[in-house]
Amino acid sequence: MFRVQGIDRIWLCIAFGIFLIPTFSFAESGVEKTTPDMPLGEAIGQVLAMPGDADYGAYLATECVTCHQRQAANHAIPVIDGLPREYFVEAMLEYKYRLRDNSVMQAIMTSLGMEELAALATYFSAKE
Amino acid sequence: MSSVTRRTFNKFLGAGAGAMAMSGILRAQGRKNVVIVGGGAGGATVARHLAEKAGGAINITLIEDSEKYTTCFFSNLYLGGYRDFASITHGYDRLINDYGIRKVTARAEEIDRTAQQVRTSTGETIPYDRLVLSPGIDLIFGSVPGYSAELAEIAPHAWQAGPQTQLLKSKIDGLKNGDQVVMVAPPNPYRCPPGPYERVSMIAHTLKARGLTDCTIVVLDPKEKFSKQGLFAEGWEKYYPGMVEWYGPNIHGGIKGVDVEAGAVETDFDTFSGALLNIIPAQQAGSIAISTGLSDDSGFCPVDAESMRSKRDQNIFVIGDASIAGAMPKSGSAANSQAKVVVMHLMADLMDTRVFPARYLNTCWSLVETNDGIKVGAQYGNVDGAIASTSSFISQPNESADVRRHTFEESVAWYDGITKDMFG
Structure with a gap:
């Protein structure tokens, strides 16, 4: 599992800036709305700058909560209610950029645009 | 009910107290009725999520003829000795007691699309403003x-x-x-x-x-x-x-x-x-969907990719195995996902809430041997009027034992999650 936290971020942004990240395919069907050929750090900044539509987030979140239940003690699938906005956006984009290693989450993030991610971050960060 | 009609009622009653009592009745009668046929991954999910969103503003009736529901998913793990039967069998108690859903333990025998009502095997006639059919397969x-x-x-x-x-x-x-x-x-x-x-x-x-x-x-x-x-x-x-x-x-x-x-x-x-x-x-849509005239020659029911609304009737949604959901497979995971889209459209139809673009997801987990789990799945959206895959994944050959064990553990967590999502 290749996990990225804190200070490694800067390092990774530089590394991926050099290697011109996505060698993997986005936008298989034209539904994909993101422009992923920007460095990860820039993508994080862009999503965090969006207010995030909480109503939209509430709808999108219904998909997440099938697996990410609140009463998820002792689970291989973590609780995501109440995750801080910054952490949530960063983690989700790491899936999108294939820096986090879970194929379910990578596929979900591939089909999720920036606006949708901002909406989800707003929704989950406000949840108890 | 228009204000003119209400005034007419009040005048007719001719007493303040009577008018107040009547307006209370009118409010109760004004609540919309959603009837759900089938209490599996599609129907139970619609019931629970709609109850959560509507907060008592919609009457929800769930028609399912079993008292307790045994999930088809994970039933192979029961055959393999990994689960006992009780662990794949779920009651409707929380949907009834915590979510205020009316559970009718009966079969839906006949649907009158003109009168918008369902007749059950116990002889009850239940009216609906919107009907959700999730009858599974025959x-x-x-x-x-x-x-x-x-x-x-x-x-x-x-x-x-x-x-x-x-x-x-x-x-x-x-x-x-x-x-x-x-x-x-x-x-x-x-x-x-x-x-x-x-x-x-x-x-x-x-x-x-x-x-x-x-x-x-x-x-x-x-x-x-x-x-x-x-x-x-x-x-x-x-x-x-x-x-x-x-x-x-x-x-x-x-x-x-x-x-x-x-x-x-x-x-x-x-x-x-x-x-x-x-x-x-071979399989086809549950017979109630076919006898209601919602299926095509394939034996399954065509639906609108954006809403899962029947292409044959604007007041009826068909989800799960009975529907033709484009590229989505027939699975509990798919039915659960389709249910979320339907809840959004039920709320929009009846409570005038916002509508967003439909998103769907499916994950199929399988166990090959102890701690050797594999998975396949995809995200879906409405692409030019059809539900099509927008991204996908599948386990790879020769994965490490750690990866396969983690996939199995994920599948167990998924089962706990989806059954809570369905039954509360």
């Missing part, structure tokens, strides 16, 4: 000549979970070393694409665990290929060498029929005898 027993609902008591299909699953388990437990199991796999489209092959793995697992490695499991498949084929083939070779034989149509030449009493399946190529026959016939 088996077409005659698709395997010689097979029937009665003969399923001897050669179980176990493709609708419940007593059939328990019957198959008891027959597996009764096998002796050297016995042969013959499975007839279903043609496309059918419920749970990897299901038959996970079942083969689970039967092989229990036989091997009991030391019955001279047993064989023969799969007679009407399909040229099947879901996660490479991954299953790899697992069978690794864990159950010599125990599993799979024959596609280019080898058996066609399945001619079954003689259940004789324990034999006849194909163009040969007759295969088994101490246990597991016959999984």
Whole structure:
């Protein structure tokens, strides 16, 4: 599992800036709305700058909560209610950029645009 | 109810107290009715999520003829000895007590689309403003000549979970070393694409665990290929060498029929005898969807990709195995996902809330052997009027034991999650 936290971020942004990240395919069907050929750090900044539509987030979140239940003690699938906005956006984009290693989450993030991610971050960060 | 009408009522009653009482009744009557047929992954999810969103503003009735619901998903793990029957069986108590859902334990016998009402097997007539049909599948027993609902008591299909699953388990437990199991796999489209092959793995697992490695499991498949084929083939070779034989149509030449009493399946190529026959016939939408006129020639129900609304009736949504959901497979995971889209549209129709673009998701988990889980899945959206995949994933051959164990653990967490999502 290749996990990225804190200070490694800067390092990774530089590394991926050099290697011109996505060698993997986005936008298989034209539904994909993101422009992923920007460095990860820039993508994080862009999503965090969006207010995030909480109503939209509430709808999108219904998909997440099938697996990410609140009463998820002792689970291989973590609780995501109440995750801080910054952490949530960063983690989700790491899936999108294939820096986090879970194929379910990578596929979900591939089909999720920036606006949708901002909406989800707003929704989950406000949840108890 | 218009204000003119209400004033007319008040005038007619001619008393303040009476008017107040009447307005209370009008409010209660003004609440919209949503009726859901089928209490599985589609229907139960709609019930619970709609109750959460509507907060009592909508009357929700769930019509399901079983008292408790046994999930088809994870029923193979019961056959493999990894789960007990109680752990895959769920009650509706929390939906009733915590969410205020009215559960009607009966079959939906007839739907009157003009009067917008459902008649149940217990003789009740239930009106609806919006109807959600999630009736699952009906088996077409005659698709395997010689097979029937009665003969399923001897050669179980176990493709609708419940007593059939328990019957198959008891027959597996009764096998002796050297016995042969013959499975007839279903043609496309059918419920749970990897299901038959996970079942083969689970039967092989229990036989091997009991030391019955001279047993064989023969799969007679009407399909040229099947879901996660490479991954299953790899697992069978690794864990159950010599125990599993799979024959596609280019080898058996066609399945001619079954003689259940004789324990034999006849194909163009040969007759295969088994101490246990597991016959999984072709499938169609649950009969209530067909008798209501919502299906097409395929036996399943066409729906709008954006909302899962029936293409035959604006007031009815069809979800889960009964629907034609484009590229989505027929699975509990898919039905649960479609339910969320339907709840959004029910709320928009009845409570005037916002509508967002539909998103769907499916994940199919399978267990090959202890701690060796595999998965396949995808995201879907409305692409030019059809539900199409927008991204996907599948387990890879030769993954490490750690990855496979984690996939299994994820699948267990998923099961806990989705069943809480359905039943509260």
